Amino acid sequence: MRKQIVAGNWKMNKTLTEAQSLTSEIANMVADEAPDNVQVIIAPPYPFIYAVQNLIPEMGQILLSGQNCHSEDSGAFTGEVSASMLKSLGAQYVILGHSERREQFKETDQELAKKVDAALKNDLKVIFCCGEPLEVREANEQNKYVTQQLTNSLFHLSEEAFKNIVIAYEPIWAIGTGKTASSAQAQEMHETIREHLASKFGKLAEETSILYGGSCKPDNAKELFSQKDVDGGLIGGASLKSRDFTDIIKSF
Numbered sequence: 605m606r607k608q609i610v611a612g613n614w615k616m617n618k619t620l621t622e623a624q625s626l627t628s629e630i631a632n633m634v635a636d637e638a639p640d641n642v643q644v645i646i647a648p649p650y651p652f653i654y655a656v657q658n659l660i661p662e663m664g665q666i667l668l669s670g671q672n673c674h675s676e677d678s679g680a681f682t683g684e685v686s687a688s689m690l691k692s693l694g695a696q697y698v699i700l701g702h703s704e705r706r707e708q709f710k711e712t713d714q715e716l717a718k719k720v721d722a723a724l725k726n727d728l729k730v731i732f733c734c735g736e737p738l739e740v741r742e743a744n745e746q747n748k749y750v751t752q753q754l755t756n757s758l759f760h761l762s763e764e765a766f767k768n769i770v771i772a773y774e775p776i777w778a779i780g781t782g783k784t785a786s787s788a789q790a791q792e793m794h795e796t797i798r799e800h801l802a803s804k805f806g807k808l809a810e811e812t813s814i815l816y817g818g819s820c821k822p823d824n825a826k827e828l829f830s831q832k833d834v835d836g837g838l839i840g841g842a843s844l845k846s847r848d849f850t851d852i853i854k855s856f
Protein backbone atom coordinates (compact mmCIF):
# COMPACT_ATOMS: atom_id res chain seq x y z
CA MET A 605 0.00 0.00 0.00
CA ARG A 606 1.48 3.36 -1.03
CA LYS A 607 1.75 6.12 1.54
CA GLN A 608 -0.82 8.88 1.08
CA ILE A 609 0.83 12.23 1.67
CA VAL A 610 -0.28 15.84 1.82
CA ALA A 611 2.64 18.27 2.04
CA GLY A 612 2.40 22.04 2.49
CA ASN A 613 5.08 24.13 0.82
CA TRP A 614 4.88 27.50 2.54
CA LYS A 615 7.45 29.05 0.16
CA MET A 616 8.72 32.48 1.36
CA ASN A 617 5.71 33.39 3.49
CA LYS A 618 4.92 34.18 7.14
CA THR A 619 6.74 35.77 10.07
CA LEU A 620 7.84 33.68 13.03
CA THR A 621 4.71 34.31 15.09
CA GLU A 622 2.47 33.67 12.09
CA ALA A 623 4.33 30.44 11.38
CA GLN A 624 3.86 29.33 14.98
CA SER A 625 0.13 30.11 14.89
CA LEU A 626 -0.38 28.32 11.59
CA THR A 627 1.49 25.26 12.86
CA SER A 628 -0.57 25.10 16.06
CA GLU A 629 -3.81 25.43 14.12
CA ILE A 630 -2.79 22.69 11.68
CA ALA A 631 -1.67 20.44 14.55
CA ASN A 632 -5.02 20.81 16.32
CA MET A 633 -7.11 20.29 13.20
CA VAL A 634 -5.06 17.29 12.07
CA ALA A 635 -5.39 15.69 15.52
CA ASP A 636 -9.17 16.14 15.48
CA GLU A 637 -10.06 15.60 11.85
CA ALA A 638 -7.39 13.99 9.68
CA PRO A 639 -7.58 10.34 8.67
CA ASP A 640 -4.80 8.42 10.52
CA ASN A 641 -3.36 6.94 7.35
CA VAL A 642 -2.43 10.27 5.75
CA GLN A 643 1.12 11.51 6.30
CA VAL A 644 1.10 15.27 6.69
CA ILE A 645 4.26 17.24 5.96
CA ILE A 646 4.84 20.96 6.39
CA ALA A 647 7.74 22.82 4.80
CA PRO A 648 8.13 26.22 6.50
CA PRO A 649 10.97 28.58 5.56
CA TYR A 650 14.32 27.47 7.08
CA PRO A 651 14.40 29.91 10.03
CA PHE A 652 11.10 28.62 11.39
CA ILE A 653 11.69 24.88 11.27
CA TYR A 654 13.24 24.62 14.71
CA ALA A 655 10.74 27.03 16.25
CA VAL A 656 7.66 25.15 15.07
CA GLN A 657 9.01 21.70 15.88
CA ASN A 658 7.75 21.63 19.47
CA LEU A 659 4.26 22.65 18.29
CA ILE A 660 3.61 19.41 16.46
CA PRO A 661 2.77 16.21 18.32
CA GLU A 662 5.47 13.56 18.66
CA MET A 663 3.39 10.73 17.18
CA GLY A 664 4.67 11.69 13.76
CA GLN A 665 1.51 12.31 11.75
CA ILE A 666 2.98 15.72 10.92
CA LEU A 667 6.60 15.81 9.80
CA LEU A 668 8.83 18.74 8.86
CA SER A 669 10.54 19.41 5.56
CA GLY A 670 13.00 21.91 4.18
CA GLN A 671 12.22 23.62 0.86
CA ASN A 672 15.72 23.14 -0.54
CA CYS A 673 19.27 22.32 0.58
CA HIS A 674 22.82 22.70 -0.70
CA SER A 675 24.70 19.75 -2.14
CA GLU A 676 27.68 20.17 0.23
CA ASP A 677 27.59 19.49 3.97
CA SER A 678 29.43 22.67 4.95
CA GLY A 679 31.80 25.31 3.59
CA ALA A 680 32.04 28.79 2.11
CA PHE A 681 28.55 29.03 0.61
CA THR A 682 27.16 32.25 2.04
CA GLY A 683 23.41 32.17 2.52
CA GLU A 684 23.03 28.46 1.90
CA VAL A 685 21.70 25.68 4.17
CA SER A 686 22.95 22.08 4.12
CA ALA A 687 21.06 18.81 4.44
CA SER A 688 22.88 18.04 7.71
CA MET A 689 21.69 21.37 9.12
CA LEU A 690 18.09 20.57 8.17
CA LYS A 691 18.41 17.18 9.78
CA SER A 692 19.79 18.75 12.96
CA LEU A 693 16.78 21.11 13.08
CA GLY A 694 14.35 18.18 13.15
CA ALA A 695 13.40 17.94 9.46
CA GLN A 696 12.75 14.48 8.02
CA TYR A 697 12.15 15.58 4.43
CA VAL A 698 13.48 18.08 1.94
CA ILE A 699 11.78 19.35 -1.23
CA LEU A 700 14.22 19.35 -4.16
CA GLY A 701 13.88 20.49 -7.74
CA HIS A 702 10.90 22.80 -7.25
CA SER A 703 10.25 24.66 -10.50
CA GLU A 704 10.82 27.98 -8.71
CA ARG A 705 14.32 26.78 -7.78
CA ARG A 706 14.93 25.51 -11.30
CA GLU A 707 13.69 28.69 -12.98
CA GLN A 708 14.76 31.48 -10.64
CA PHE A 709 17.92 29.95 -9.24
CA LYS A 710 18.94 28.04 -12.35
CA GLU A 711 19.19 24.67 -10.67
CA THR A 712 20.06 21.97 -13.18
CA ASP A 713 19.20 18.27 -13.23
CA GLN A 714 22.87 17.49 -12.58
CA GLU A 715 23.06 19.77 -9.55
CA LEU A 716 19.81 18.29 -8.27
CA ALA A 717 21.28 14.80 -8.51
CA LYS A 718 24.01 15.96 -6.11
CA LYS A 719 21.47 17.54 -3.77
CA VAL A 720 19.49 14.29 -3.73
CA ASP A 721 22.66 12.42 -2.73
CA ALA A 722 23.41 14.95 0.02
CA ALA A 723 19.89 14.68 1.42
CA LEU A 724 19.88 10.87 1.44
CA LYS A 725 23.36 10.76 3.00
CA ASN A 726 21.95 12.83 5.85
CA ASP A 727 18.91 10.60 6.33
CA LEU A 728 16.43 13.02 4.83
CA LYS A 729 13.70 11.73 2.56
CA VAL A 730 13.29 13.70 -0.66
CA ILE A 731 10.18 15.16 -2.25
CA PHE A 732 11.52 15.43 -5.78
CA CYS A 733 9.63 17.85 -8.01
CA CYS A 734 9.25 17.56 -11.76
CA GLY A 735 6.96 19.24 -14.26
CA GLU A 736 6.79 20.93 -17.62
CA PRO A 737 6.33 24.58 -18.64
CA LEU A 738 3.35 25.64 -20.73
CA GLU A 739 5.17 25.65 -24.08
CA VAL A 740 6.22 22.03 -23.58
CA ARG A 741 2.63 21.03 -22.74
CA GLU A 742 1.37 22.90 -25.81
CA ALA A 743 3.86 21.01 -27.97
CA ASN A 744 2.65 17.76 -26.36
CA GLU A 745 6.22 16.98 -25.27
CA GLN A 746 5.45 16.78 -21.54
CA ASN A 747 6.06 13.04 -21.08
CA LYS A 748 9.51 13.19 -22.63
CA TYR A 749 10.37 16.34 -20.67
CA VAL A 750 9.33 15.03 -17.25
CA THR A 751 10.77 11.54 -17.64
CA GLN A 752 14.09 13.10 -18.68
CA GLN A 753 14.12 15.19 -15.49
CA LEU A 754 13.66 12.00 -13.47
CA THR A 755 16.31 10.08 -15.37
CA ASN A 756 18.86 12.85 -15.01
CA SER A 757 18.45 13.40 -11.27
CA LEU A 758 17.34 10.04 -9.86
CA PHE A 759 18.41 7.15 -12.07
CA HIS A 760 21.90 6.96 -10.54
CA LEU A 761 20.36 5.87 -7.20
CA SER A 762 20.45 2.32 -5.84
CA GLU A 763 17.11 0.64 -5.13
CA GLU A 764 17.77 1.02 -1.41
CA ALA A 765 18.32 4.76 -1.79
CA PHE A 766 15.33 5.19 -4.10
CA LYS A 767 12.99 3.93 -1.35
CA ASN A 768 13.41 7.36 0.26
CA ILE A 769 12.10 9.31 -2.71
CA VAL A 770 8.63 10.80 -3.09
CA ILE A 771 7.80 12.36 -6.46
CA ALA A 772 5.79 15.57 -6.85
CA TYR A 773 4.45 16.29 -10.33
CA GLU A 774 3.89 20.03 -10.61
CA PRO A 775 3.00 21.31 -14.07
CA ILE A 776 4.51 24.79 -14.03
CA TRP A 777 1.49 26.30 -15.83
CA ALA A 778 -0.70 25.24 -12.90
CA ILE A 779 1.42 26.63 -10.04
CA GLY A 780 -0.14 29.64 -8.35
CA THR A 781 -2.21 30.34 -11.47
CA GLY A 782 -5.53 28.91 -10.34
CA LYS A 783 -5.31 26.60 -13.39
CA THR A 784 -5.30 22.97 -12.29
CA ALA A 785 -4.39 20.04 -14.44
CA SER A 786 -7.58 18.08 -15.02
CA SER A 787 -7.75 14.87 -13.05
CA ALA A 788 -7.32 13.01 -16.35
CA GLN A 789 -4.18 15.01 -17.21
CA ALA A 790 -2.79 14.39 -13.72
CA GLN A 791 -3.55 10.65 -13.87
CA GLU A 792 -1.99 10.33 -17.32
CA MET A 793 1.25 11.95 -16.22
CA HIS A 794 1.40 10.12 -12.89
CA GLU A 795 1.00 6.82 -14.73
CA THR A 796 3.73 7.82 -17.15
CA ILE A 797 6.00 8.70 -14.24
CA ARG A 798 5.31 5.38 -12.49
CA GLU A 799 6.00 3.39 -15.65
CA HIS A 800 9.23 5.30 -16.17
CA LEU A 801 10.33 4.67 -12.57
CA ALA A 802 9.48 0.98 -13.01
CA SER A 803 11.80 0.79 -16.03
CA LYS A 804 14.69 1.47 -13.65
CA PHE A 805 13.52 0.47 -10.16
CA GLY A 806 11.07 -2.34 -10.98
CA LYS A 807 8.45 -3.14 -8.37
CA LEU A 808 9.56 -0.28 -6.15
CA ALA A 809 7.72 2.09 -8.46
CA GLU A 810 4.46 0.61 -7.19
CA GLU A 811 5.46 1.66 -3.67
CA THR A 812 6.50 5.20 -4.62
CA SER A 813 4.14 7.98 -3.64
CA ILE A 814 3.52 10.43 -6.48
CA LEU A 815 1.96 13.73 -5.39
CA TYR A 816 0.19 16.29 -7.53
CA GLY A 817 0.96 20.01 -7.11
CA GLY A 818 -0.42 23.08 -8.85
CA SER A 819 -3.49 24.98 -7.61
CA CYS A 820 -4.66 22.01 -5.58
CA LYS A 821 -7.48 23.31 -3.35
CA PRO A 822 -10.23 21.90 -1.11
CA ASP A 823 -12.69 21.94 -3.99
CA ASN A 824 -10.60 19.93 -6.45
CA ALA A 825 -8.48 17.73 -4.14
CA LYS A 826 -11.02 14.90 -3.89
CA GLU A 827 -11.27 14.49 -7.64
CA LEU A 828 -7.47 14.60 -8.04
CA PHE A 829 -6.75 12.22 -5.14
CA SER A 830 -9.30 9.71 -6.42
CA GLN A 831 -7.11 9.01 -9.46
CA LYS A 832 -5.34 5.65 -9.36
CA ASP A 833 -1.79 7.00 -9.48
CA VAL A 834 -2.27 10.22 -7.50
CA ASP A 835 -1.13 9.55 -3.93
CA GLY A 836 -1.65 13.01 -2.48
CA GLY A 837 -0.60 16.59 -3.04
CA LEU A 838 2.13 19.17 -2.66
CA ILE A 839 0.19 22.27 -1.78
CA GLY A 840 1.33 25.89 -2.09
CA GLY A 841 -1.16 28.72 -1.53
CA ALA A 842 -3.82 26.60 0.19
CA SER A 843 -1.28 25.29 2.72
CA LEU A 844 -1.06 28.78 4.24
CA LYS A 845 -4.61 28.51 5.56
CA SER A 846 -5.14 25.86 8.22
CA ARG A 847 -8.80 25.28 7.26
CA ASP A 848 -8.05 24.80 3.55
CA PHE A 849 -5.00 22.65 4.21
CA THR A 850 -6.91 20.40 6.60
CA ASP A 851 -9.83 20.09 4.18
CA ILE A 852 -7.38 18.97 1.52
CA ILE A 853 -5.95 16.38 3.95
CA LYS A 854 -9.49 15.11 4.48
CA SER A 855 -10.06 14.68 0.74
CA PHE A 856 -8.87 11.07 0.43
Ligand SMILES: O=C(CO)COP(=O)(O)O
Nearest residue numbers: 613779780818819840841
Ligand atom coordinates in the same frame (compact mmCIF):
# COMPACT_ATOMS: atom_id res chain seq x y z
O1 LIG B 1 4.26 25.07 -6.06
C1 LIG B 1 3.37 24.47 -5.46
C2 LIG B 1 3.69 23.60 -4.33
O2 LIG B 1 5.05 23.34 -4.24
C3 LIG B 1 1.95 24.66 -5.83
O3 LIG B 1 1.59 25.97 -5.51
P1 LIG B 1 0.05 26.40 -5.58
O4 LIG B 1 -0.71 25.34 -4.79
O5 LIG B 1 0.02 27.75 -4.92
O6 LIG B 1 -0.32 26.42 -7.01
